[in-house]
Amino acid sequence: MLAILSAIATIALTFPSLAADPKPDAVVKNKNIDARVFLDDKIKADPVLAADCLADGRKWLDKNTADAAASRKEDPQFFRDGGWDFERKYSIRSVVADRYVSVLRDDYMDTHGAHPNTDVNTILWDKSENKRISIRPFFTETADGGTTMKAMVKAAIASLKIEKKKRDTSDTATGEWFKGVEPSLLKIGAVTLAPSTETGKSSGLTFHYPPYAVGPYAEGQYVAYIPWETLKPYLTPEGSRIFGGARPKGDADE
Secondary structure, eight states: OHHHHHHHHHHHHHOGGGSOOOOOSEEEESSSEEEEEEEOHHHHTSHHHHHHHHHHHHHHHHHHHHHHHHHHHHOGGGGTTOOEEEEEEEEEEEEETTTEEEEEEEEEEEOSSSSOEEEEEEEEEETTTTEEEOSGGGBSOOOTTSHHHHHHHHHHHHHHHHHHHHTTOGGGOSHHHHTTOOSSTTTSOEEEEEOOSSTTOBOEEEEEEOTTTSSOGGGOOEEEEEEHHHHGGGBOHHHHHHBOSOOOTTTTTO
16 A cells, blocks of 8 residues: 555656646746746745745746747757646745745756656745845855865765665765765755754755756655754854754655
8 A cells, every 4th residue: 555655656746737736826838838836835924935936936937938939949849749847846844943944946847858857956045134045154164165065065975875875876876976066055955954853943954956966867866964963063153053953753754
């Protein structure tokens, strides 16, 4: 029974049209493309955050609509079975100190290539300032190639190796696959504040990697987790304030 339920869940994730999704918050549908954007209910509860995500989603829709039209004009044979199928979902992963909101941005794309593809990115939102921020305020320094970023890369790769061992894919736990994980905030991976067993705290950082980023397409997405204790020597007072507790049981599975 569990195997059947797992298979159904896998199908629903692979083919978004089969999932019981609510009405899209933005949509473009024509002969070239069927593209949708969804915001989860927690995001909609914050009007400013919702507006930011929706504006971001609409830009994504506009770009892919234009790309689909150009592609059809250049190679119409690839649209004989219909237009491109795109979907983007924004969902809240954590809220820390009732201020810092980590948002996951998950994309599904089918352009009639060898297979559909997925992507993942993140947004860190400061509710007090009503704007996007980076993780810089939590660390004493985050210079490219600096001590903090090198420590993060080392810990992220160690976590990825553990994940690959769990999946029996250790043969791709190599420097060649990890070379894209660089000691730079813009190149280490899309980051979120991990939830914690301690209310209002974050248990550390999670870095999210789409297919191809740190392994072949068949391995899917990866998440690297770095506990806050590993980062403790590099924290600012604000970082020390928001980090604590442990990663909730089951968070890795999710």
